[in-house]
Amino acid sequence: MDKNRQMAWRGIASMLILLAWVAFIILFALWWAPTFSLFQNIVILIGSLVAAGVVVGILWMAYGMRYGFEP
Numbered sequence: 001m002d003k004n005r006q007m008a009w010r011g012i013a014s015m016l017i018l019l020a021w022v023a024f025i026i027l028f029a030l031w032w033a034p035t036f037s038l039f040q041n042i043v044i045l046i047g048s049l050v051a052a053g054v055v056v057g058i059l060w061m062a063y064g065m066r067y068g069f070e071p
Contacts, residue, residue, distance in 0.1 A: 003067060010059050021052040 033041050
């Protein structure tokens with residue numbers, strides 16, 4: 001695969017991960033959040049954001065390690 005195709009699928013995957021995270025937060029807020037305390041809801045929000053960020057970071061880290069800084 002060339003550089004642009006690899007960058008394109010990573011961009012699409014990043015958008016899908018963001019969309020999945022937003023969908024999770026909305027579904028969580030509607031169905032499961034009332035049974036937890038405020039502190040537990042905040043922990044779940046932050047934990048899910050960190051998990052999504054780690055997945056996106058791994059995607060882009062692999063790209064950066066392969067191509068790096070090209071002047």
